[in-house]
Amino acid sequence: MWTGTWQTTYGEIILRQVGNKVSGEYIRGRGIFDGELDLTGKVLKGKFTNTVRSKEGNFIFNLESNNTFEGKWGWDSSIDIKWNGTLHIETNMNGESFRTLEEDTFGNPNELLRFVLHSTKNIEDNDFLKSIDIALGGIALKYIPNLLKISDKFWESYKNQKNKIYSFDYKTKKIIKEIDTSYLLSDIEIREKTKLSENKLPPRIPILINKVMPNLEKDFPNLPLELKKHKFFILTLPYYLDDFKNETCNLNGTLFDISYLLKHDIKLDSVSPDLEYEYIKPLSSFSENKDCSNVSGDWHLKNIRFDTVPNNIDGSGVRIGHPDTGWTPHPELNFKNNYSENYDLSSDVNIFDVNSESAEEAVPSGNNPLFQYHHGTSTGGLLISKHEYEDNNGDKKDSKVKGIATGATVVSIRAINSVIRVGTITLTSAISKAIEEDVDIISLSVGGIPFFSLEWLIKIAVWKNIIVVAAAGNYSQMIVAPASYSDCIAVGGSTMDDLPWVGSAYNIPLIFNSKLDISAPSKNICVPSWKGRGAIVRSGNGTSYATAIVAGAAALWLQTFNRNTLINQLSGGNSLQELFRAHLHKTAREPSGWNTLINGPGILDLSNLLKLKSLPNPSIYPFPPVIDKLDDFFGMNLEGSVGNRFFPPAWLPVVFGDRIDSVLDEGGEELVSILLSNPELVSIINSLGEDIEEVEEIIDTVVDTGGEVLNDAIDIVENSTRVVVNTIVRGLSNGVKAITGWFL
Structure with a gap:
């Protein structure tokens, strides 16, 4: 009650x-x-x-x-x-009332089945919910029959247990982890539900629907129509993700098949499953030199010419949104007695755990070497760590961690758990929260697959003149999302010797349409971390760290030139993001032998970036350095209303020929998720792309004769290629297999 x-x-x-x-x-x-x-x-x-x-x-x-x-x-x-x-109160599709999860959350990630529904049409709530109900009935019968066994008591039980999920054995109807309330229906009720579903009638599935940015038009009345017309909803099904994994042989393909059915049955522009396995992850790792003893703690400052920054410029007055694992009371984050002047703890948000209102991450953490603990502490240190700190005893100590914007304020958003995975919906929620908290910069040291709602929110952030900086990716070759979006500033990695860091993603001309905007130090960077309950400093690698450095530089830039002054000087068609990007390009330091085609314009150089004489004229549009900016890599075409439509990179039309439009409309997002989760395939595409005519010849054979000859055509490359391709094809949904002709 x-x-x-x-x-x-x-x-x-x-x-x-x-x-x-x-x-x-x-x-x-x-x-x-x-x-x-x-x-x-x-x-x-x-x-x-x-x-x-x-x-x-x-x-x-x-x-x-x-x-x-x-x-x-x-x-x-x-x-x-x-x-x-x-x-x-919200109403389910049968007109019955049920309580939703908290209004400002999308539900706990990594637990329930979730999908993002996207529409550009005017939607009447009742009709919308009813059509979802009808569509889900048939889908449940085919793909998730156990979904029909769950009663409306699920959400009450879920909330009473503080949103913790407990799995059931559906055969014995026993709770694997004992709780007080069962939410399974009787056999008679299940049969009644099944009959309703078979007759395409509402089967009473207690779903939740949450609108992404529900107050969008009220909060941003002047939002351009091309952004305003898009509506995104989070559909949460009362079914355990782990159970679904155990019951489904082809997890990704089945999730996409469900998405395609929902899209067609409800007549939506697109439906995207919450791919929260290992596609989006923190983009850093720790070096063997864990204690940083043989590494200069300030080499990155010297490399970006930090010594030229005026003493009165430290990022003061600038708010940095920081979606990551959260904060810890580490002295290198300027914490003393659980307080840091650099963290706005009244605005921090925990997306990952709806029961916690703090973005604080636990100390000590676990010791699983595959987990990524305290990543937000490490990247946060590079944002704001002062070059000396005062411990709890009041003693001054020289800091091994040297932050860039030591006067900036961080709004910490805990969107990544200790494990190295985070849901795409969770990251979407994190960006939404950053926008709501009126940040000036969003620093994204995570990366993975493209996601329509994520790109849409980033476009809104850029429209609001928020600078969005994202990591290009580690050992992925292709630049990952969200850095791959043209609205993001993509950051690659460099070394102490002014070379591209070997693990950094890079531009692949003619193959992918995304490109690096700037590089910054990313190898052997001293960052704060923990060992048990002991605060330590260790050496790390990754474009995560390069991203934090560039985000810190953006804070110095905003303070130097005054954010409001710059905005007032911008021409009508321009954004603060593009001005900053143009300035980065113009002032980048290009070392001898640096390949700008592959590695972008060069390395961050504060000595020129903070000089007024190098600042592009804000009233001129477009800025010369970005006049030839390419369209989004696999980004949503926000100019139209076509669903699941991606801007094709150069190699895709070669692969699919005349079928490119239908393939991208129906399965573009799925194909990208496959590429990003299979770096070996990207290597193959890259090597084949060196001779585009050879690719055309191979693919023409496949298209002409059908998927069954794919193995023979691929014999041109190593045998391992055939194994990779076969594995990928088996993981596709039935829908994409039919469209592409891949029936292996």
């Missing part, structure tokens, strides 16, 4: 009822409720604690209906201040 999210006189509160006990929180987790119901269940009395002020008060709420309460509160025995609330 009381469980749910309530909009109240003092903002949103979240309550959970177990028996006659009710607990919860308010003010984004900074206040705690603890109360008890009377015999009627309609009067809730108890205490609340303001954890910020360490002060306790009393409250009494009277339930006036199922959806509203009238109440009062006070700091002492006199409870006389009004506190009223209304339950947030």
